[in-house]
Amino acid sequence: MELHYLTIAQARELLDRRELSSVELTQALLDRIAASEPSLHAYLTITADAALASAAAADQVIAAGQAGPLTGIPAGIKDVICTQGVRTTCASRILENFVPPFDATLVARLKAAGMVMLGKHNMDEFAMGSSTENSAFGPTHNPWDLKAIPGGSSGGSAASVAAGSAFFAVGTDTGGSIRQPASHCGVVGLKPTYGRVSRLGLVAFASSLDQAGPFARSVADLAEVLQVIAGHDPADSTSSPAPVPDYRAALGRGVKGLRLGLPKEFFAAGLDPEVETAVKAALATLEGLGAELVEVSLPHSDYGLAVYYIIAPAECSSNLARFDGVKYGLSLRSERGSLLDMYLDTRSQGFGPEVIRRIMLGTYALSAGYYDAYYGKAGQVRTLIRRDFAQAFAQCDAIVSPVAPTPAFDLGQKVDDPVQMYLSDIFTLSCNLAGLPGMSLPCGFSQGGRPIGLQLLGPHFAEETLLAIGHAFQGVTDHHAQRPAL
Amino acid sequence: MKISPEEVAHVAQLARLRLSPDQTAKLTGELNDILTHMDKLNQLDTSGVASTNHALESSGPMREDQARPSLERDQALANAPARDDQSFIVPRVL
Numbered sequence: 217m218e219l220h221y222l223t224i225a226q227a228r229e230l231l232d233r234r235e236l237s238s239v240e241l242t243q244a245l246l247d248r249i250a251a252s253e254p255s256l257h258a259y260l261t262i263t264a265d266a267a268l269a270s271a272a273a274a275d276q277v278i279a280a281g282q283a284g285p286l287t288g289i290p291a292g293i294k295d296v297i298c299t300q301g302v303r304t305t306c307a308s309r310i311l312e313n314f315v316p317p318f319d320a321t322l323v324a325r326l327k328a329a330g331m332v333m334l335g336k337h338n339m340d341e342f343a344m345g346s347s348t349e350n351s352a353f354g355p356t357h358n359p360w361d362l363k364a365i366p367g368g369s370s371g372g373s374a375a376s377v378a379a380g381s382a383f384f385a386v387g388t389d390t391g392g393s394i395r396q397p398a399s400h401c402g403v404v405g406l407k408p409t410y411g412r413v414s415r416l417g418l419v420a421f422a423s424s425l426d427q428a429g430p431f432a433r434s435v436a437d438l439a440e441v442l443q444v445i446a447g448h449d450p451a452d453s454t455s456s457p458a459p460v461p462d463y464r465a466a467l468g469r470g471v472k473g474l475r476l477g478l479p480k481e482f483f484a485a486g487l488d489p490e491v492e493t494a495v496k497a498a499l500a501t502l503e504g505l506g507a508e509l510v511e512v513s514l515p516h517s518d519y520g521l522a523v524y525y526i527i528a529p530a531e532c533s534s535n536l537a538r539f540d541g542v543k544y545g546l547s548l549r550s551e552r553g554s555l556l557d558m559y560l561d562t563r564s565q566g567f568g569p570e571v572i573r574r575i576m577l578g579t580y581a582l583s584a585g586y587y588d589a590y591y592g593k594a595g596q597v598r599t600l601i602r603r604d605f606a607q608a609f610a611q612c613d614a615i616v617s618p619v620a621p622t623p624a625f626d627l628g629q630k631v632d633d634p635v636q637m638y639l640s641d642i643f644t645l646s647c648n649l650a651g652l653p654g655m656s657l658p659c660g661f662s663q664g665g666r667p668i669g670l671q672l673l674g675p676h677f678a679e680e681t682l683l684a685i686g687h688a689f690q691g692v693t694d695h696h697a698q699r700p701a702l
Numbered sequence: 703m704k705i706s707p708e709e710v711a712h713v714a715q716l717a718r719l720r721l722s723p724d725q726t727a728k729l730t731g732e733l734n735d736i737l738t739h740m741d742k743l744n745q746l747d748t749s750g751v752a753s754t755n756h757a758l759e760s761s762g763p764m765r766e767d768q769a770r771p772s773l774e775r776d777q778a779l780a781n782a783p784a785r786d787d788q789s790f791i792v793p794r795v796l
Contacts, residue, residue, distance in 0.1 A: 317777040410757035424757050453763055454756075522740045533717060540718070542790050547783030555793045560720040572719060576729055577736060579717040580705065593743050595753030600746070602754060635735055651757030676758065 219244040220380035221699060224289055224437040227383065231278055231288050238278065238288030242271035242332050245290040249334065249381045252702055258356050258366075258376035260295050261303050262335040270332045277330055285440045287330030292382040294373050295336040296343050297428065298417040299323055302333075306419050307351035308341045310539050310546045310566030320417020321452065322386060322428055322445040329444045334382055338372030341568045342536065343388055343421045345369050346396060346640045349631055350570045357627070358401060359700040360666055364624040367397030370431070374401035377431045379702050384441050385431040390422050391524055392619075392644025394429050395656035399619035399669025402658045402698065404438050404686065405431045409677050410651035411456035414449030422531035423454075425524075425648040434696055435657070435686035439463040442679065458677055466680035467687040472506030474685065477612030481517040482643055488622040494660030494668040495618050498689065502616070505688050512608040512615065516600045520646040523601065525638060526581050526594035527649070533578030536571070539563060573634060602650045609675045614685060617643050619669035623662040647673050655682040658695040667695075704737040705730060 219241055222230070230236035246264050253259060267290060274288035293299060296306050298316035300323075305311045319327065327333070340350035348356045348371025356371045358364035359379040366375040370387030374397035377385050387394045389407035398405025406429045413428045420426060430441035443463050449455040478499070483492070503509055541547035541562035548561035567575070581590035608615060620640055630637045647654040652673050659670040670689075672682045690696050705713075707730045714721045721729065775788060784791040 314781055317773055317780060424755065450765065454758070456758070457763075516746075519743060519746065522742050525736060526740060537718075541783060542792055544781035545783070549784075549793060553793060555795050556718075558793050559718040563718050564720040567719075572725075573729065573732060575717050575719065576710070576713055577733060580709075580713045580733065580737075583713060583716060590740065592753060593748060595755055596748035596751040597743055597746060598754040599751050600748070634732055635739060638736075648757075649754075 218380065220248040223434055224285070224383055224432070224440055227289060228285060232283060238271040238274040238332060239268060241288065242267050242290050245334055245381060252359070252379050252381050255362055255702070256357050256359060256375050256379055256381070257354055258338055258372040258379065258381060259292065259335045260305055260307065260338050260353055260372070263302055263333060266302070267332050267334050274330050274332060284329050286326065286444060288332060289330070289383050290332040290334050291326070292334050292337045292373060292376050292385045293323060294339055294370050294385065294387040296339060296388055296419045297323060297386065298419070299333070299336065302336065304336065304419070305353070306342045307339045307353060308566065308568065308571070309352045310562070311544070312546065314544050316417070318417065321414035321449045323417065325444050326386070337370070337376055337385055337387070340369035340371070341571050342419070343369040343390055343393055344532070344570050344574055346392070346637055347630065348372060348397070349627065350568055352568050355627060358624050358666070359702045360402060361624070361664065363626050364666055365400065365627055367400035367624060369393040371397045373431050374398050374403055374405065377401070377403045377433060378700060380699070383432070384437060386428055386441070386445065387431060388418055388426055388428045389648065390425045390528060391648050392641040394431065395619050395644050395654055395669070395671060396641060398431055398656040400624035400667060402667030402695070403431055403433055404435055404658070404696065405429065405656045406438055406442060406679070406682070407647065407654045408442065408446065408679055409456070409653045411454050412653070412677065412679070413445050414452045414455045416449055416452045420535040422528040423535065424531060425528060427648070435683055435690055436467055439467055439683050461680055463680060463683055466683050469680070469684035470506065471502055471685050471688045474507045474614065474681070475510050475612040476502060476507050477510055477512035477608050477615045479512055479514045479517065479608065479615060479617060481514050482617040486621060487618060490662045491618050491620070491622060491668050495670055498659040498670045499616060501693060502685065502689060505692065510612050512611055514604040514608060514646070516597065516604050517646060519597050520601060520649060521638060521642055523594045523597045523649060524645040525577070526590050527598065529574040529578030530581045530591050531578070533575045533582065536575055539566065598649050601646050605650045605652060613674070614678070614681050615673040617671045617673070619643060619656045619671040623664070623666035623668055643671060652676060653679050653682060655686055657686045657689060660695055704734050
């Protein structure tokens with residue numbers, strides 16, 4: 217039995233029956249990390265000693281009969297999420313040696329629930345990218361095909377969960393950074409409703425779009441993680457006070473009678489034929505389970521990319537102004553250099569090319585004379601995109617679509633063409649503009665064996681509906697049960 | 703051309719970035735490609751449409767103004783590139 221590919225429920229049962237200790241389970245995962253990291257590079261930091269110590273503590277909680285669903289379960293955290301005493305780099309040279317003095321709220325919640333943290337996952341620098349190639353510390357490879365990107369920006373998290381070097385992971389999604397890598401690595405990824413999970417301790421990229429969420433190998437596993445991290449945080453003023461439902465209970469609801477909306481704009485020309493085939497087969501499966509398919513329209517879909525690549529860089533340029541060489545991180549100072557020289561040298565040498573590109577784009581969009589034409593206009597079109605979704609959800613309970621227009625592309629294929637790279641998020645970013653929950657679910661493979669994902673979008677706080685659809689789908693399909701030959 | 707090399711250099715100054723001539727040239731090309739794509743938005747008449755600047759309508763939550771524990775000074779200074787016992791140290795300003 218491969219311990220690293222157990223479901224959380226299977227591991228829970230063995231742990232609670234004392235047939236397996238968390239220390240043994242954690243050691244099995246550390247062995248898996250040692251075996252897979254040379255080819256994957258999914259982790260930036262591995263905290264083996266701390267993991268074994270938390271596992272030993274978890275074993276005591278289990279022995280006392282006080283285990284919760286995640287007690288003693290090993291997992292990884294994206295390196296944009298602050299972890300007390302553990303280096304948090306955002307995959308950037310500018311934060312290479314930054315050690316946070318506190319835990320992000322979601323990390324504190326997971327620790328309180330008994331999670332064993334194995335380490336920090338690789339990502340695109342400051343979560344800006346779609347392939348994890350923007351990591352200052354080298355890319356992550358896709359476990360299904362080492363020549364392929366794992367997706368991004370949470371590529372390390374998705375690759376690691378797919379390869380069994382973590383039971384689950386928590387990433388962040390600003391325009392698709394959970395869903396797109398989940399799709400490319402054949403795992404489940406959920407971007408919750410904006411405000412459902414606290415952002416305190418997430419290093420900010422675009423504050424009106426950023427949201428943290430879980431990766432897992434099944435919807436049932438994912439629900440356990442969401443249950444722990446969701447909920448109000450008085451220290452995040454954008455965190456929602458809405459009560460957290462019982463996500464586990466939602467799993468068994470089924471899809472009978474649910475209306476699933478197909479946005480006609482998402483199924484237009486340009487979709488890869490293999491993606492189209494896999495998504496259409498998934499729709500037929502859902503129809504067979506009793507869902508009703510209805511066509512809906514999101515007439516402003518075509519404008520989402522332009523809106524996103526104004527708003528996200530604008531917020532990024534403001535948020536990343538904090539990296540100035542004064543309080544933390546890289547600081548380049550010369551003998552006779554001025555304060556301004558320190559800012560210029562630190563930022564130019566600390567940030568990678570994509571981060572510089574977005575800071576430049578955002579600074580331009582917010583600068584005098586251009587603000588109304590870019591940021592102002594983008595905010596207005598964002599309103600139109602939100603209205604499109606509100607109208608669509610009057611006709612359906614969830615929207616289904618592809619996650620990405622193609623399966624994972626090859627490493628290096630798009631690095632020199634920013635617009636082509638940005639287009640890989642075409643189906644995912646409008647969800648963030650509207651603050652909606654969105655999930656990526658494995659629904660097939662390309663001829664070349666690269667995974668394909670189905671996207672489910674719901675109205676605000678409709679995570680239960682997405683979980684119910686996903687769990688019903690996984691009950692009659694086995695795409696999520698396939699494992700890479702790694 | 704949407705943005706000239708001179709404007710790129712000006713924006714870099716605003717963003718506190720020092721660009722090499724090669725970087726300026728490359729970014730000018732890339733930003734022009736991206737900004738050309740943004741032109742699409744001008745096809746839409748948005749007169750009278752309110753702007754969305756936040757993901758969810760928020761009530762702007764209030765709380766009691768009570769003192770609570772915060773980071774100790776040593777913890778707050780722990781990552782400082784240059785510091786003394788109580789301050790961040792920066793190059794001379796005046």
